[in-house]
Amino acid sequence: MKYVCTLIAVKNIEQSKKFYHDLLNQEVIADLGANVTLTGGFALQTAESWQDFIQKEEQEVLYGNNDAELYFEEDDIDNFMDRLKAFGVEYVHYLKEHAWGQRVVRFYDLDKHIIEVGENMAVVAKRFVDSGLTVEQTAKRMAVPIEYIKVLLSETTV
Structure with a gap:
């Protein structure tokens, strides 16, 4: 058995590709239209094809459940925070320091998936x-x- 990647359903795959590229420096490894694999080890899937895959065409994909996150690390968290301001994201919480000293920020992507960017340990x-x-x-x-x-x-x- 081999774990391959995490897949998240998105409403607009082109906007999501741009968001992940422009803000989080994720490059496209494979673009199959309805499925796009990014360098961070995760994939974007159109909501429509996701609904078909899980045989739930009659039910909409639910976003914003706050039950998982995509985690990234950044060497220069202060510079990242300056860049983040330009994207007008909705914050889960602004930059804070955890008990172990790591500074992190959590925010939502375009589809309300939580993104955490933490200072490189x-x-x-x-x-x-x-x-x-x-x-x-x-x-x-x-x-x-x-x-x-x-x-x-x-x-x-x-």
Whole structure:
């Protein structure tokens, strides 16, 4: 068994492709018309074809259930927040910091799917170390093993 991707139903596939490309830098890997696979490991499906696939043509696809999200990480969350303002999205919540130090924002896409953009965890670790915390203190602050912090710090090029 092999997991392939997450698929979300959208009302307007062209507008959704543009949204995911322009805001979240997702490139089209395959465009089959009613189904479009993006670089992030997920696919867009027209609502009409989705209804046909699940044999629910008589029922409309329900959006905005707040029961799942697509999660992205960003190295420069402040720059992303500046870019996000231009898109006029509806926020689930504005930029906030979780207990482990990661700053995240959640908002809705064009079809009310939740999108989370979080600060890259390696950037979080680097931010704490750059502020004067030791690796051990950073691990405690983020509530993760010291070895995980060492791995994260080896990944940072920022």
